[in-house]
Amino acid sequence: MEVNGSRKRETYHHGALREELVEACVRLIEAEGIAAVSLRRVAREAGVSPGAPYHHFADRAALLSAISARGFELLTQDLLGAVGRRGTTSGGDEVARTVAAYVAFARRQPGHFQVMFRPELSEPEKHPAVQEAGDAALQVLTELVGRLGVADPHALGLTLWATGHGLAALALDGLLTQKAETWDTDPDDLLARAVGQIGRSVDALTGLPGETRQHEA
Amino acid sequence: MEVNGSRKRETYHHGALREELVEACVRLIEAEGIAAVSLRRVAREAGVSPGAPYHHFADRAALLSAISARGFELLTQDLLGAVGRRGTTSGGDEVARTVAAYVAFARRQPGHFQVMFRPELSEPEKHPAVQEAGDAALQVLTELVGRLGVADPHALGLTLWATGHGLAALALDGLLTQKAETWDTDPDDLLARAVGQIGRSVDALTGLPGETRQHEA
DNA sequence: TCTCCAGTCTGAGCAGTGTTCAGATTATGA
DNA sequence: TCATAATCTGAACACTGCTCAGACTGGAGA
Known part of the structure; x- marks a missing residue:
């Protein structure tokens, strides 16, 4: 169940991934509660691979x-x-x-x-x-x-x-x-x-x- | 890092696993915070296999x-x-x-x-x-x-x-x-x-x- | 006392997780 | 233009919650 559809990018670089990760995470908490928040899930919502967030957050x-x-x-x-x-x-x-x-x-x-x-x-x-x-x-x-x-x-x-x-x-x-x-x-x-x-x-x-x-x- | 040493049992059945799981869990939260609590870890602390707790808690x-x-x-x-x-x-x-x-x-x-x-x-x-x-x-x-x-x-x-x-x-x-x-x-x-x-x-x-x-x- | 069975426990297995990393891709600035 | 830095991928590792077939055993009924 996707909160945001995780539409594909046409560019290799996202451009504003940091902000989108934050927004996706907040959206996810509001929609399904804090228990549903996993970094992989947030990455998926942002349409990005599981490793990508680690270039923006430790x-x-x-x-x-x-x-x-x-x-x-x-x-x-x-x-x-x-x-x-x-x-x-x-x-x-x-x-x-x-x-x-x-x-x-x-x-x-x-x-x-x-x-x-x-x-x-x-x-x-x-x-x-x-x-x-x-x-x-x-x-x-x-x-x-x-x-x-x-x-x-x-x-x-x-x-x-x-x-x-x-x-x-x-x-x-x-x-x-x-x-x-x-x-x-x-x-x-x-x-x-x-x-x-x-x-x-x-x-x-x-x-x-x-x-x-x-x-x- | 064991909080309780998870000593081995000599009997196959534990006897009072339900209570020990609760106690081990509370001990774990107090010692390392709620983030450290996993059912597997609690089972380990109680000296029992990962599947055992499911006979006492859904x-x-x-x-x-x-x-x-x-x-x-x-x-x-x-x-x-x-x-x-x-x-x-x-x-x-x-x-x-x-x-x-x-x-x-x-x-x-x-x-x-x-x-x-x-x-x-x-x-x-x-x-x-x-x-x-x-x-x-x-x-x-x-x-x-x-x-x-x-x-x-x-x-x-x-x-x-x-x-x-x-x-x-x-x-x-x-x-x-x-x-x-x-x-x-x-x-x-x-x-x-x-x-x-x-x-x-x-x-x-x-x-x-x-x-x-x-x-x- | 024996037998059997319900309750207990094990350990393998599945899908999902956080995190790391080599390598692919692309933006940037000299 | 081109090297370098930043970004992203996808595979990998150890961990998690949970399920399940099978091993074990305490205790009730014969």
């Missing part, structure tokens, strides 16, 4: 790393867009919008997202570009939280990162839809309510006297 | 499903333990303890945890036991949240599940330690602060008049 992990790094770049752009938007009424609103952007990204780019948070696939310790791109994305959240004036911005940044990631993972795995059915609500609505609640709780946290007192001690 | 996914289901059972026990403990001063405290138990589980049973949230490995749609065990674990959180009297318990339950899972995933992937270094703090302390913050924000949420008003409308 190994399978390198291809997935490229996708992961690109994904973090796209995510960073989305987060920056959410943070920079006008009409902010409170820090909580801004946080809610950012978390929503996080989840929206995962649903719009499921192929990238599924690779980004599976470190055993992309071996980030061998591919520092992934680490750097990931740090840049987290940085957006950290700076946003820093402006909120909360007592422990690092802890909050970490929590928001974890929550955004967790919600996105649940949405992708179908657990969100499943739970929404059990609870007899709309999945998108459920998600929106969860995100809104996060925003309100952040607002509550910034206004808490107990929060600031903690670090004064 | 396929690779079935073995991983068994581990996943068992993991959810262990998690449920831990969560129940955290919920039922004495000395609760507020709903937020109880939530914080439960989230902490979630993260602690992931760190104590990394082998199980890594399989539990990778649905493409265990194919839960084919193995309903995994779904059921997972639902039971989530149920603990849902009931806890239900007792808090918050306006939208479903949304909060989902968020807490996502946050607990996200924090645990970050802790396992080493991102927590990495960030702690960047921020010049202790990873365990950072985690404890994040969890405590979640508890306080839940307390803030339950006391918010705006929360209850939403559902009165």
Whole structure:
């Protein structure tokens, strides 16, 4: 079952194989899941022999790393867009919008997202570009939280990162839809309510006297 | 490189192969990561031929499903333990303890945890036991949240599940330690602060008049 | 106690995988 | 124009998941 038909080339050299491999791989993940991704299969989709990819990527992990790094770049752009938007009424609103952007990204780019948070696939310790791109994305959240004036911005940044990631993972795995059915609500609505609640709780946290007192001690 | 030495048997029949396969698999994940897990390798670790596991598990996914289901059972026990403990001063405290138990589980049973949230490995749609065990674990959180009297318990339950899972995933992937270094703090302390913050924000949420008003409308 | 059989295990085999490599082909730049 | 570097092919190797015929054996029924 070919996702792209793997039409034959008339030229010996492909011309833009690197890009096509990345695209074919993302397409494949979105269509059949990460389990269906093999380098040979990706090569086939791109209409190229099994050995060809190795002139552009050191190994399978390198291809997935490229996708992961690109994904973090796209995510960073989305987060920056959410943070920079006008009409902010409170820090909580801004946080809610950012978390929503996080989840929206995962649903719009499921192929990238599924690779980004599976470190055993992309071996980030061998591919520092992934680490750097990931740090840049987290940085957006950290700076946003820093402006909120909360007592422990690092802890909050970490929590928001974890929550955004967790919600996105649940949405992708179908657990969100499943739970929404059990609870007899709309999945998108459920998600929106969860995100809104996060925003309100952040607002509550910034206004808490107990929060600031903690670090004064 | 053998994790367990794969010592020879003197009997033709193993006797408790099913259990040993599960244990060897968990051991392997903890020692070398999920990428190193192959059924042949697990069979070798158990000192048995490549075909033997198929008398106990339909396929690779079935073995991983068994581990996943068992993991959810262990998690449920831990969560129940955290919920039922004495000395609760507020709903937020109880939530914080439960989230902490979630993260602690992931760190104590990394082998199980890594399989539990990778649905493409265990194919839960084919193995309903995994779904059921997972639902039971989530149920603990849902009931806890239900007792808090918050306006939208479903949304909060989902968020807490996502946050607990996200924090645990970050802790396992080493991102927590990495960030702690960047921020010049202790990873365990950072985690404890994040969890405590979640508890306080839940307390803030339950006391918010705006929360209850939403559902009165 | 013997016998038989269902459950267990072996080992060969198939198709598919990641990766390497010699050799064929072609773009590039001197 | 032509050597060189980059790219691609296809065969090969060791590995994987999985199947299956046949070897083994614990235990129930005679």
